[in-house]
Amino acid sequence: MKNKSLVSIHDYSKTDYLRIMDLAEEFERNPRNYGNLLTGKVVATLFFEPSTRTRLSFESAVQRLGGRIIGFADSSSSSVSKGETLKDTIKTVSQYSDLIVMRHPIEGSARWASEVSDVPIVNAGDGANQHPTQCLLDLYTMKQTQGKLDNLIITMVGDLKYGRTVHSLIQAMSYFSPSFHFVSPEELKMPNEYKMFLKEKKIPFKEHHDLSEVLKISDIIYVTRVQRERFSDPIEYEKVKNAFVLKNSMLEDTKPGLKILHPLPRVNEINEDVDTNKKAYYFRQALNGVYTRMAIISSILGLK
Amino acid sequence: MEKKNLKELKVSAIKEGTVIDHIPARSLFKVISILELQKMETQITIGYNFESKKLGQKGIIKISDKFLSQKDLNKIALFAPEAKINIIRNYKVIEKNVVQVPDSIEGIVKCMNPKCITNNEDVKTKFTVIEKKNVTLKCKYCEKITDQEHFEMK
Numbered sequence: 001m002k003n004k005s006l007v008s009i010h011d012y013s014k015t016d017y018l019r020i021m022d023l024a025e026e027f028e029r030n031p032r033n034y035g036n037l038l039t040g041k042v043v044a045t046l047f048f049e050p051s052t053r054t055r056l057s058f059e060s061a062v063q064r065l066g067g068r069i070i071g072f073a074d075s076s077s078s079s080v081s082k083g084e085t086l087k088d089t090i091k092t093v094s095q096y097s098d099l100i101v102m103r104h105p106i107e108g109s110a111r112w113a114s115e116v117s118d119v120p121i122v123n124a125g126d127g128a129n130q131h132p133t134q135c136l137l138d139l140y141t142m143k144q145t146q147g148k149l150d151n152l153i154i155t156m157v158g159d160l161k162y163g164r165t166v167h168s169l170i171q172a173m174s175y176f177s178p179s180f181h182f183v184s185p186e187e188l189k190m191p192n193e194y195k196m197f198l199k200e201k202k203i204p205f206k207e208h209h210d211l212s213e214v215l216k217i218s219d220i221i222y223v224t225r226v227q228r229e230r231f232s233d234p235i236e237y238e239k240v241k242n243a244f245v246l247k248n249s250m251l252e253d254t255k256p257g258l259k260i261l262h263p264l265p266r267v268n269e270i271n272e273d274v275d276t277n278k279k280a281y282y283f284r285q286a287l288n289g290v291y292t293r294m295a296i297i298s299s300i301l302g303l304k
Numbered sequence: 305m306e307k308k309n310l311k312e313l314k315v316s317a318i319k320e321g322t323v324i325d326h327i328p329a330r331s332l333f334k335v336i337s338i339l340e341l342q343k344m345e346t347q348i349t350i351g352y353n354f355e356s357k358k359l360g361q362k363g364i365i366k367i368s369d370k371f372l373s374q375k376d377l378n379k380i381a382l383f384a385p386e387a388k389i390n391i392i393r394n395y396k397v398i399e400k401n402v403v404q405v406p407d408s409i410e411g412i413v414k415c416m417n418p419k420c421i422t423n424n425e426d427v428k429t430k431f432t433v434i435e436k437k438n439v440t441l442k443c444k445y446c447e448k449i450t451d452q453e454h455f456e457m458k
Contacts, residue, residue: 008447085425108421108445127419129446193449 004300005114005121009132009168014175021140023295023304024288031064034294037303038067044097045071046089047124048080048104053264054124054134057286058101061293070097087116094118099301120300128164134263135168137292141285142220145259149173155181155214157244158224158269160190165263166224170194180205181214185240188230211244215254221246223262223269241268248273261285316349321368323390323397324380329353331383332363334457338379338412339365339372346370358386374401379412381405382439382455405436413441416454420446429458 006012012020027034043062047055050073059069070093072078080089086109093100094117102113103124110123110130125131143149154173156166160182170180171194180198182190182205189207198205208214215221223246231237245268246260262270262282274280298304327335332352341348347368356362377389381403391399409431415422422429422445431441431450441450 010447086421087425105419106421106424107417107419107448108415108427108443111445112421112425112427127446129448 005110005117005123006132006296006300007110007114007121007123007126008130009135009172011132012136017136017139017172017175020136020292020295020299021143023299024137024140024291025144027064027294028288028291034065034298036066037298038062038065038301041067041099041301042097043067043069043297044093044100045069045124046078046093046100046102046104047071047073048075048078048086048102048109050074051103051125053286054103057289058122058124058133058293058297060290061297064290065294065298067297071101086113090117090121099297101297122296122300128162130168131164132168133289133293133296134165135172136296137285137289138165138169138222138261138263139172140292141259141261141281141288144288145281146219146257149176152176152178152219153181153217154178154220154222155183155218156190156222156224157183157211157246159188159226159230160184160224161188162227162230163224166190166222167194169222170198174198174201174203178203181208181218182206183208183211183214183244185209185226185236185243187236187240188226211246212250215250215258217255218258219255221258221260223260223266225262225265225267225269245269245271246274247271248277251277251279254279316366317395318347318349318366318368318392319395321346321366321370321392322372323367323392324365324377324384325362325388325390326356326359326386327363327365327380327384328359328386329361329363332365334383335363335365335380335387337457338383339376341365341367344370374404375406377401378404378406379409382409382413382452385439405433405439408432409441411458413450414456414458415443415446415448416450416456417443417446417448420448422446422458 045055045058062069090113099120101122101124105127107127107129110121110126114121123130146152160166228237258279259281260279349366351364353361387403389401390397411428415429421427430444434440434442439452
């Protein structure tokens with residue numbers, strides 16, 4: 001890690017990914033050993049836009065390691081509402097804390113913050129750009145469920161055009177010889193630049209319009225939410241909103257080791273009857289987010 | 305020979321300095337601004353809308369008594385990739401150079417992503433040049449691509 005901040009998934013190498021995953025596994029196995037690792041450390045969680053799930057996951061990670069937390073959950077309760085620049089907010093809070101976790105609606109804000117901050121920045125989402133801790137927790141979850149990361153068959157479903165998690169995941173998984181299947185409405189297809197990336201890396205992928213075609217061959221099904229606001233024409237949304245709903249009955253005859261992942265929040269793209277199926281893994285994936293964030297924070301602070 | 309003399313007469317010769325030729329006419333004023341010629345105190349001659357076989361219409365800039373560094377000159381490569389740089393000493397061209405697109409660019413152009421931090425706060429743009437022929441830039445902040453067709457001055 002050249003720069004201690006984690007702004008983009010590209011800041012980490014394959015070695016870094018593996019190290020973070022090993023560390024997350026250690027925290028998961030022996031949580032009692034690390035309750036005081038962050039004693040005396042203050043972590044700031046600055047959420048310039050609300051994201052309750054991500055914020056609580058980070059705060060749980062810090063608390064489990066014995067650290068303290070300062071911050072805000074949305075910018076209306078901060079000096080941003082008085083017109084303070086991001087630069088000044090970050091510079092000031094970096095005097096109060098040992099590490100800053102930030103979420104901001106503007107793309108590139110986290111990189112800018114890492115340039116002006118006196119302490120490391122962990123990007124918890126900068127607009128549609130990057131959300132690297134989500135990507136690392138997805139890698140950890142895949143490794144945990146499959147016992148390996150190499151040669152997995154991964155099916156991505158839903159909004160593949162705007163979904164930043166699927167884009168980061170493609171790039172991070174490119175080190176581990178995967179094959180991909182992409183299932184999405186025509187309007188939300190995987191953008192060309194990522195398909196070009198896969199071609200350059202000689203990673204096989206196939207596009208589909210029907211989920212049932214690929215369920216039986218997949219090791220991982222990664223489902224994302226199709227958001228109404230992505231469609232210029234509401235009729236188009238109505239046409240496709242139910243086209244990719246995963247139901248429990250569809251999981252018959254799938255591989256025994258198949259796991260279904262979702263970055264959450266879910267709306268209706270995974271039917272609730274799937275939740276009790278052993279192949280559903282999305283809530284466990286959320287727990288893995290805590291272990292992965294514990295690993296990232298303690299690694300950046302040089303404590304592990 | 306006579307023809308050459310006529311051509312030279314369009315813009316007076318300089319004794320010492322830098323001549324930047326083959327600037328596309330539409331980019332001339334951008335080049336002037338990038339090089340911050342308005343801040344220079346030496347004599348500068350600017351030619352605009354000259355005929356050019358290669359470019360249709362071109363611009364030319366003659367800066368007396370100044371020898372700009374290749375690094376500074378490379379900044380204009382985004383807008384005038386075919387520009388020729390002549391170094392003049394005692395009325396003679398003693399060195400001819402071309403501009404080269406640098407590996408990274410700071411300032412000069414805007415990121416075309418309206419949601420980028422550089423378009424929302426007072427942040428200088430920084431790009432990695434990922435393609436030099438049809439110049440393509442990747443923003444170091446929002447990681448989005450800005451291509452040649454969308455270059456706009458910052």
